[in-house]
Amino acid sequence: MDLTPAQRIELYGFNNLTKSLSFNMYDICYTRTKEEREAYIEYIDEQYNAERLTKILKHVADIIGAHVLNVAKQDYVPQGASVTILVSEGPVVEVPTESYNESPGPLPDSVVMQLDKSHITVHTYPEYHPDEGISTFRADIDVSTCGEISPLKALNYLIHSFDTDIMTIDYRVRGFTRDINGHKLFIDHDISSIQNYIPEEVKDLFHMIDVNVYQDNIFHTKCKLREFDLNNYLFGYTKEKLNPEELEEITERVKMEMDEIFYGKNINRGWTNAIDLN
Template identity: 65%
Template sequence: MAKKRIKLHGFNNLTKTLSFNIYDIAYTSSKAQQQEYIEYIDEEYNARRLTHILTDVSNIIGANILNIARQDYDPQGASVTMLISEEAVAAGELDNRETPGPLPDAVVGHLDKSHITVHTYPEYHPENGISTFRADIDVSTCGRISPLKALNYLVHSFESDIVIMDYRVRGFTRNEKGGKLFIDHNINSIQNFVSRDIKNAYEMIDVNVYQENIFHTKMMLKKFDINNYLFGINDDDLTGKEEAVVTDNLRREMAEIFYGQNMKKGMKF
């Protein structure tokens, strides 16, 4: 049963922002494969495709799209920014409970909102053959419902080895008696808004600052199949020693991104 709605004085002035990075990692054994991977990513996640994804997000959150600015970059990368306006949220549709939002096959839900942005950053390691694609996504809303309801759709829209998420509620609004409210919904972890299939697939850790309404969750894919990371080749093309080196480099890349620090050679992951 939904929690009774808080009566406010005027407009809800809270700003709720979900920011997250997704990383896709691949092994590219030659300069030609590195370039081929970059071209693949640029085609798979070009400005047009990203616009489609963000349009779906705007549908999830019930937004009117006012303006779209998108750009593909040379030599690589793309950006899309959408300015969006509010629609009325019908009585009974507001739901801020700590439950997962819709998956791609069930795109329903509504948020009060302001903007959505995505920027991509494909790159490759100059020596060890590791190529990494990063997408930075921000969904910022002004009003009653949290953008966390769009989280599951976004995670499912990208092939992600690492996901790093930040959620923050800023500012304050007032109740009808004039008292300040610095958050208007219950939350103790971003994980409570994540669907079960995602939880089962990823190792997850939290770093939260509850008194500041700041929530941080990191996710790293649990299952490691080297063929999912080889680009242009498969494991039959590698000797046993080569496969061990490639596996170590891939795991190192994932661990360094997940823990946010460079790892010394010889460390086990």
Template identity: 65%
Template structure:
């Protein structure tokens, strides 16, 4: 086994680390305990490790990276994880077998351009209220010039995205040829600017940005009002108007609590 280098010589490399982190939520209502169980089974199969690997593979193509290694796992009773190690530069499989001297120690150049993409899923349900949620946590972290922001729209549309919280941060610095440090290498004042118009129109969105720290945060909640899109195993045809109103209130509360990150007080009973 080769020993790791004790010192790496960097050559023309962008040292900035760009991290895009998502939490994507799918919310639904399942009336009976059996329907809640079936929802968990459905969503667990819909987003198993194989499907998630395919989605992340598309992300790798979109950001222009190359896959170095894939680790994936389905969990019992539910949930899955996938981690992909990627590189900015193409993978070179050809080994130089020519009869010639190898490089001298001070001519070896290594590029620290290894990045990763990972996803973890968390299906769950309320013990007795009929509310079910599915959360997928995704992180796309890159070094060098490739940008994880290119994958933004694809990921939002690939998963059931009722609520999305997004964090984007640029870490570290890189130097120009004059030695000046640069802490960000592209213009950005909002994550929303990297979304398509149809995405922005479909969601209620709030930004919390700390520009001097190159830290950007956006929260999104779907404006969808069709109750049928949130029902599992039933439709509004199976419900009375009173039941529709009650379910809609439960779903609205669940989504608002997740969106604002706090539990709301119980409604006052008259």
């Protein structure tokens, strides 16, 4: 059952619906030598270390009006980082009707809501392929809340917090809550697409595909940058340093990597080994 602001129903006890947002971002880079690969991984580890990731997640907590209970953070060796924040209901008592509107969330902290028994996590995965010259960085962010707020309100801020070429976004409402007559409510807000929570200027940058299972309150959106400039995928030099054969080969490899991640399947690799990757 979907509720609009005009249909607010008095609940029996706390809103026990669990709303979970999983946001995965990917950054792609072409690194043709071992030194470039190591420099890229070092750059990513510095750019997205546990300290900075903690600041990002605390901003998310501010956006959804959460009170931080505990922070666990870790930088890993040789690479990667994790942060987990446990949060509870913030001091806000009155819940704004804006929580029921399909619209992009704030940048960074102008909405407060009501929630309880919730958590926010991030894990990073820098990695590279030793033969094909491709390095990738993946960050997995999960925001899970119980109560009035949909974590989609934090999506806009999360998108702006990471440099991303590809995004996969999942949103699911689980469980149920009850009104004062015992009637079960399996969702408490209207939603037709995750895209409705992404600003138009951001959507214009990406090619997007939706896969939604409305009867199970499961929503999925995949995003890949529309514009391709090879300079954005080279580390430490520009495409002007490449000869025409290298330019074509590297462009093919980077685009194929992006397509495989976006479509979730391997593509036949027919290139030659003309470029020295040692």
